[in-house]
Amino acid sequence: xxxxxxxxxxxxxxxxxxxxxxxxxxxxxxxxxxxxxxxxxxxxxxxxxxxxxxxxxxxxxxxxxxxxxxxxxxxxxxxxxxxxxxxxxxxxxxxxxxxxxxxxxxxxxxxxxxxxxxxxxxxxxxxxxxxxxxxxxxxxxxxxxxxxxxxxxxxxxxxxxxxxxxxxxxxxxxx
Amino acid sequence: xxxxxxxxxxxxxxxxxxxxxxxxxxxxxxxxxxxxxxxxxxxxxxxxxxxxxxxxxxxxxxxxxxxxxxxxxxxxxxxxxxxxxxxxxxxxxxxxxxxxxxxxxxxxxxxxxxxxxxxxxxxxxxxxxxxxxxxxxxxxxxxxxxxxxxxxxxxxxxxxxxxxxxxxxxxxxxxxxxxxxxxxxxxxxxxxxxxxxxxxxxxxxxxxxxxxxxxxxxxxxxxxxxxxxxxxxxxxxxxxxxxxxxxxxxxxxxxxxxxxxxxxxxxxxxxxxxxxxxxxxxxxxxxxxxxxxxxxxxxxxxxxxxxxxxxxxxxxxxxxxxxxxxxxxxxxxxxxxxxxxxxxxxxxxxxxxxxxxxxxxxxxxxxxxxxxxxxxxxxxxxxxxxxxxxxxxxxxxxxxxxxxxxxxxxxxxxxxxxxxxxxxxxxxxxxxxxxxxxxxxxx
Numbered sequence: 001x002x003x004x005x006x007x008x009x010x011x012x013x014x015x016x017x018x019x020x021x022x023x024x025x026x027x028x029x030x031x032x033x034x035x036x037x038x039x040x041x042x043x044x045x046x047x048x049x050x051x052x053x054x055x056x057x058x059x060x061x062x063x064x065x066x067x068x069x070x071x072x073x074x075x076x077x078x079x080x081x082x083x084x085x086x087x088x089x090x091x092x093x094x095x096x097x098x099x100x101x102x103x104x105x106x107x108x109x110x111x112x113x114x115x116x117x118x119x120x121x122x123x124x125x126x127x128x129x130x131x132x133x134x135x136x137x138x139x140x141x142x143x144x145x146x147x148x149x150x151x152x153x154x155x156x157x158x159x160x161x162x163x164x165x166x167x168x169x170x171x172x173x174x175x
Numbered sequence: 176x177x178x179x180x181x182x183x184x185x186x187x188x189x190x191x192x193x194x195x196x197x198x199x200x201x202x203x204x205x206x207x208x209x210x211x212x213x214x215x216x217x218x219x220x221x222x223x224x225x226x227x228x229x230x231x232x233x234x235x236x237x238x239x240x241x242x243x244x245x246x247x248x249x250x251x252x253x254x255x256x257x258x259x260x261x262x263x264x265x266x267x268x269x270x271x272x273x274x275x276x277x278x279x280x281x282x283x284x285x286x287x288x289x290x291x292x293x294x295x296x297x298x299x300x301x302x303x304x305x306x307x308x309x310x311x312x313x314x315x316x317x318x319x320x321x322x323x324x325x326x327x328x329x330x331x332x333x334x335x336x337x338x339x340x341x342x343x344x345x346x347x348x349x350x351x352x353x354x355x356x357x358x359x360x361x362x363x364x365x366x367x368x369x370x371x372x373x374x375x376x377x378x379x380x381x382x383x384x385x386x387x388x389x390x391x392x393x394x395x396x397x398x399x400x401x402x403x404x405x406x407x408x409x410x411x412x413x414x415x416x417x418x419x420x421x422x423x424x425x426x427x428x429x430x431x432x433x434x435x436x437x438x439x440x441x442x443x444x445x446x447x448x449x450x451x452x453x454x455x456x457x458x459x460x461x462x463x464x465x466x467x468x469x470x471x472x473x474x475x476x477x478x479x480x481x482x483x484x485x486x487x488x489x490x491x492x493x494x495x496x497x498x499x500x501x502x503x504x505x506x507x508x509x510x511x512x513x514x515x516x517x518x519x520x521x522x523x524x525x526x527x528x529x530x531x532x533x534x535x536x537x538x539x540x541x542x543x544x545x546x547x548x549x550x551x552x553x554x555x556x557x558x559x560x561x562x563x564x565x566x567x568x569x570x571x572x573x574x575x576x577x578x579x580x581x582x583x584x585x586x587x588x589x590x591x592x593x594x595x596x597x598x599x600x601x602x603x604x605x606x607x608x609x610x611x612x613x614x615x616x617x618x
Contacts, residue, residue, distance in 0.1 A: 050539075052364050055267045067529070068362040068514060070538045076486050077534050080396055084541055089391035092548035131555060132369065164267065165509060166366035169547045171539035 001144050001156060003109035003117045016108040019118045019145055022152045027101035030174055035082040038174065039075075043146055043155040048073040050139075050159035050175065064160075070171055071159070085172075092172045098127045099173055114147035115155070122159075122175055126168060135168035137161060139175055177201065183610045188577070189570035189603055196371040197557035201613075202505035209474060209612040210235050212330040214339055216476040216499055217241050220249060220323035221359040221518065227270040227285055234329065235502055239315060240264050240274065241325060244286035251315040251327050252287045263312065274312075287312040322351040322358065340472075341416030342590035349456060349467050350478045350495050354447035356519035360497065361529070363511035364538045370550035371557065372475060372502040373609070375510070378546065379469040379477035379498075380419040381412050381601025384571065389545050398534065398541065399483045400491075408596050411465050411584060415591025417608060419601035420470025420478070422459075431461040438466055438482040439491040441524055444517060458588030465587075471601075473608045475500040481542070485531050492524070494532040506554050510547075512537045569606070572598025 009016040022041075029037045042048075050071040051064035073081075084090050105121035120141050127134040144156035159175050177200050182192050195201050217232040218241040229242035231254060238254040240263075254262050256276040263274040263283060273290060275282040281292045289310035292298075299305040315327035319336035321344065326336055333339075340347065351358040378385065386407045393399045401407065401423050409424035425434045435445045449457065459465055470478040477500070482493040495516065501509040514532045516525050536543045556562060572594065574580055579594065587593040594600055 052362065055265070056269050057266045057271075060266065060269050065362065068364065069533070070364055072530060072533055077530065080398055080534065081541065083396040084392045084398075087392040087395040089388075089395060090545070091389065091392075092544040132551070164365060166364075166538055168366065169368045169370075169551055170366075170544040172544045 001117045001142060002111055004112050005109070008107035008109055008119075013108070015110065015116055016106075018152060019108040019116050020106045022145060022154075023103045023106060023118065023120055023143075026154070027103050030101050031099055033085075033096060035085055035174075039079065039082055041154055042075065042078065043148070043153045044075050046073070046075050046078065046154065047156045048078060048159075049157070050161060050171075053161055053164050055164050070161070070166070090172070092170055095129070097173060098125075100125045101175075111144075116145045116152070118143045118145055124173065124175055126173060128169075137166065137168060137175065138163070141175070179204070179613065183614055185566055186606050186610050189568070189573065189599070190566035191569050191606065193557050193562035193565040193567050195557070196374060197506045197554050197562070199505050202502070204613050205502065205609075206235055208615075209609065210329070210502070212328060212333070213474050213612065214317075214319070214326040214328045214333060214336055215474070216324060216326050216472075216497075217251060218325050219358070219360040219497075219513075219515075220320065220325065221357075222268075223249065225270065227272055228268075229264070229271060229285070230268045231264055231266065233501060234327065237329075238262060239327065240312075242271075242285050244284070245272070246286070248286070249318075249320070249325060250286055251318045251325065252311075253313040253315070255313070256281055257289065257310060257312065258292070283312055287314060322347065324351065339417060343416035343418030343472060345453075345456065345590050346413070346415060346418060346420055346467060346470060347472070347478075348452065349459075350470070350480060350497075351515065352451060353444060353517040354451050354519045356517060358495070358515045359518040360513040360515050362513040362537075363499075364513075365509060365511050366538045367503065367507060367509050368547050368551060369506055370508050370547065370554045371505060372500040372508040374550040374553055375498075375500045375508070375546070376471050376473075376475050376477060377602045377605055378550075379479065380471035380605045381414075381421055381599065382469075383407050383410055383412065383421045384597045384599075385546075385549075389549060390542050392545065393483075393535070393541050397484060399481060401481075410468070411463070411587060411593045411595050412598055412601050413587070413589055413591050413593040414601050414604040415589070417473040418470060419591075419604050421468045421601075422465035423468055424595075425460070425464045425466055427464065429461075429464070431457050434460050434464070434466065437491075439493045441521060444520055444524065447517070447519065455588050455590075463584075463586070463588045471605060473605060474612075475502070479536055481531075481535055483531050483535050485527055485534070490527075492527040492531045494528045494535070496532055496536045498536070506558060510538075512543075569599045569602055572596075572600050 051069045102123040107119045109117040122139045124137040140160040142158045145152045146155040215234050223243045226245050240252045240254050258281050261276050261278040263276045282290050284290045316331045317328040317333035411422045432445045477498050479496045485492045498512040584593045
């Protein structure tokens with residue numbers, strides 16, 4: 001995702017504040033399991049990817065797999081995932097997980113157009129039932145936020161998870 | 176102490192002591208008597224195409240480097256330095272001409288031979304104290320491959336892999352040899368689930384009965400046409416050699432090409448399968464009218480082939496996945512899940528098939544999500560006291576007297592034994608191999 005400069009916008013910049021607020025509101029929707037509301041925050045040409053991270057030697061030049069992700073989604077597949085959670089048969093989320101999306105380290109970059117590139121850190125806490133230990137997923141995210149008539153919308157998201165072996169039973173959740 | 180003969184006797188009659196799905200003693204026996212000898216999958220040759228390419232994989236606690244050496248030969252070496260035992264490779268993949276131990280810098284060529292060590296003369300008096308020649312990382316006791324799938328066994332005298340695969344090779348080809356180019360693997364996605372490793376292996380071997388209910392949601396949303404109970408019970412279950420699997424019944428009367436196009440294969444891939452597969456393999460699709468779906472090769476490598484709807488236009492695209500249930504403990508399993516596709520497939524098909532895989536299986540797959548929920552819950556319950564009083568009924572398909580309710584299919588274009596409809600023949604087949612290993616380690 002192209003950005004104007006390596007330097008993020010100052011925190012006082014209204015564009016940064018709007019981007020930060022977008023991410024916090026998005027997290028609130030996800031924690032409230034308002035997945036249809038969440039879909040409304042995405043552009044129709046959304047690209048939502050989460051590469052598989054791997055352990056490689058320093059200097060190897062790569063630390064994620066080529067051609068394999070945990071997610072590589074477009075609007076069709078994201079809609080299907082949300083529709084599935086609407087059914088009475090999505091057992092892995094019934095009873096639902098308790099989640100909290102902690103969003104921090106937000107840095108906003110101008111792109112030369114109205115779009116913004118936003119980096120953030122995400123810590124996802126996920127708790128299920130009463131006997132299992134809770135899961136934690138830590139990730140960096142790089143987003144492209146597009147200015148639309150309806151306001152900022154998410155057009156691209158790359159989730160850079162900080163584990164090579166995920167410690168959660170599945171990704172029936174969004175990051 | 177468990178009463179092993181009693182446990183195995185119960186397993187033998189299809190009444191499974193629930194605690195075997197979360198039991199430290201059983202897990203120790205599995206380590207010592209099963210994983211100490213069985214052929215276990217490690218990697219596919221397409222993951223290490225060039226000299227020096229390597230991946231690091233495990234068999235339980237043992238870490239192995241799977242590497243293509245400078246001459247192009249695939250080698251599997253125990254990832255432990257000969258001197259003080261440090262892992263000589265701590266990355267999980269990459270390319271290296273040598274592996275250098277970080278501790279004292281003993282350095283090995285990528286064929287395992289010791290290339291050098293610091294101060295050989297000063298520290299050891301040269302070859303007088305340590306003969307460098309002949310020193311090499313420990314090779315896997317046995318190693319063999321089939322269709323590029325690399326397996327090792329921790330026994331020195333393992334039978335040839337092809338002999339051991341026996342009749343299952345016929346089915347293995349359907350997943351991993353759709354053209355002379357063979358299959359290429361991408362991945363794996365890796366994640367840990369708090370479930371016993373046997374549950375997934377048994378499920379993929381033959382549990383067509385769970386599909387209509389566990390996976391009802393993917394039918395509800397129109398992602399996959401087939402799992403409805405009315406269709407699923409028409410499928411055949413086969414058991415062959417050390418493997419077993421499930422199939423779906425195809426629409427009646429279709430030619431080989433029509434059936435493969437029905438599940439979404441493009442014409443060039445249909446042509447490749449027609450010329451690559453044997454008459455029997457083609458007949459499974461055409462005369463018998465079955466398409467392979469899930470399968471397990473004992474002990475812990477499973478396969479799946481499904482054909483979901485991948486876009487708004489209703490296009491159906493098939494995918495193949497290989498997955499390994501890597502035991503961590505009696506109650507935790509690392510899942511390694513690869514996307515597999517014919518290496519000669521068109522690029523557009525590869526892309527679509529990959530997306531089909533992600534929607535259905537793997538860490539985010541909409542089928543797999545609900546499977547794992549079941550397996551975690553079973554494992555949780557199996558660790559308590561009451562589970563020691565409960566025998567799980569795995570006798571589906573048998574009368575009380577122990578005879579099959581329906582006879583095997585008389586005309587099934589594949590080796591082994593096949594039954595149409597629901598039944599737990601395959602899970603019992605898998606468990607019988609498990610029992611044979613645990614009984615005395617001999618099978």
